[in-house]
Amino acid sequence: xxxxxxxxxxxxxxxxxxxxxxxxxxxxxxxxxxxxxxxxxxxxxxxxxxxxxxxxxxxxxxxxxxxxxxxxxxxxxxxxxxxxxxxxxxxxxxxxxxxxxxxxxxxxxxxxxxxxxxxxxxxxxxxxxxxxxxxxxxxxxxxxxxxxxxxxxxxxxxxxxxxxxxxxxxxxxxx
Amino acid sequence: xxxxxxxxxxxxxxxxxxxxxxxxxxxxxxxxxxxxxxxxxxxxxxxxxxxxxxxxxxxxxxxxxxxxxxxxxxxxxxxxxxxxxxxxxxxxxxxxxxxxxxxxxxxxxxxxxxxxxxxxxxxxxxxxxxxxxxxxxxxxxxxxxxxxxxxxxxxxxxxxxxx
Numbered sequence: 001x002x003x004x005x006x007x008x009x010x011x012x013x014x015x016x017x018x019x020x021x022x023x024x025x026x027x028x029x030x031x032x033x034x035x036x037x038x039x040x041x042x043x044x045x046x047x048x049x050x051x052x053x054x055x056x057x058x059x060x061x062x063x064x065x066x067x068x069x070x071x072x073x074x075x076x077x078x079x080x081x082x083x084x085x086x087x088x089x090x091x092x093x094x095x096x097x098x099x100x101x102x103x104x105x106x107x108x109x110x111x112x113x114x115x116x117x118x119x120x121x122x123x124x125x126x127x128x129x130x131x132x133x134x135x136x137x138x139x140x141x142x143x144x145x146x147x148x149x150x151x152x153x154x155x156x157x158x159x160x161x162x163x164x165x166x167x168x169x170x171x172x173x174x175x
Numbered sequence: 176x177x178x179x180x181x182x183x184x185x186x187x188x189x190x191x192x193x194x195x196x197x198x199x200x201x202x203x204x205x206x207x208x209x210x211x212x213x214x215x216x217x218x219x220x221x222x223x224x225x226x227x228x229x230x231x232x233x234x235x236x237x238x239x240x241x242x243x244x245x246x247x248x249x250x251x252x253x254x255x256x257x258x259x260x261x262x263x264x265x266x267x268x269x270x271x272x273x274x275x276x277x278x279x280x281x282x283x284x285x286x287x288x289x290x291x292x293x294x295x296x297x298x299x300x301x302x303x304x305x306x307x308x309x310x311x312x313x314x315x316x317x318x319x320x321x322x323x324x325x326x327x328x329x330x331x332x333x334x335x336x337x338x
Contacts, residue, residue: 004331008296128330130215133260133294133309148217155219155331163330172333 001175002116004158006126006151012167014084017125021082022059024121033079033119034061035070037088039096067092068099070111075118083115085125090147105146109153116157126151128163208324209281210288212334213316219332220290224255227327227334228288237288247276251283259291259319260312267308277315281322291316293328 003020007013021032034056040046053063061082066073070089075081083089086108093104100107116122130148135141155161161173210227212220228237237254242262250256266273281287295313300306320326326338 006331128215130218131293131295132297133216133292133312134297134300145217148215151330152217152219152332155333161331161333172330172335 001121001159002112002154002157003121003123004126004151004154004161005123005164006128006162007164008128011128011164013125013127013164016162016164016167016169017082017084017123018056018059018061021061021080021121021123024080024123025060029078030120031076031079032059032061033075033081034063035073035081035083035115036063036065037067037083037085037092039067039088039092068096068107070108071114073111073115075115077118077120079119080121080123081115081119082123083112083125085127086150087127087129087147090143090150094143094146102142102146105149105153108150112150112154113157124154124158126154209286209322211316211319211323211326212288212290212329213293213320213326214329215293218329220292220329221257222332223327223329223334224257224288224290227325228255247280250280253284253287255288255290257290259289259315260294263312263315264308267304267311273311273315274318277318281319285322289319289323291319 003017003024005013005017005020007016025032036049036053038045038049040049056063064073067089070083089108090104093099093107094101112122112124126147129144130151136144155172158173160175161171163170163172208231210224212224212227214220225237225239232254238252239255239257240250240253242250242256242258242260243265245253245256245262250262256262263273263277266276291312293316294309300309320338323338325336327334328337329335
């Protein structure tokens, strides 16, 4: 099943998504996998990644890196995948080397369906960055449009959709 | 329950979407009423506006206008006005009073369906006009919601009925 968790910055969406993935694990044979999408570019990001990795290790997650080409990530039917997050992935697919540029959202949709098809459960985390009313430069607007396309896509294919506000889950689609 | 390795077919998705609309508490045979649809940018408000319109007015082709460019006299005849915040913006730019104009519009067209962006959840803009614009949109949103018989919040293409 596909679970989509969205929220603003500091809303508690990551913690909620992690706990959700942990709860989805029903059997010992099932494995928790965290798909990390943030490219470490400097010392600060390495430190942040290290801290998060430690936090998740305590919850039993294995980390698997994926910056682009999600559709090629190897997954197993016993795995519960936590994919965090769409905003990083979209930026990587639009702006980094060997990326899919204007086909970014399309490529990521394919990747999400690939994961959902081959894993036990998929939890996707998204960033609600659409309610500030700002008009940005065209590159940023295109980034927002591509990401919003992915949000609407997940609005269709997800079995459960939750918005986290101040750590409180608000259900948009109940399982 | 859906199996994890089953990706839904298009028909199942449509069924689910209809299910979501019905579950939002709306009676499909209701009389035509004023509706407000709000939500973040690019979340599927326009699409939802058309769906709600067709649920109400079977078969009739709606007059859909963009808030950005249309004149008052045209807007008074519209079935659906999209991007209402952009109308407010152009009124402010022309030095007109968007509150009075909105009231005038709703008086002449009390059954209109309006979509408008949620835009108040960011940093206070540096520019005075942008600050005024953002706040006016928020406040007119409150007025519209007060007048509307139905109000919806759209996120990821899903509508949640607020009123």
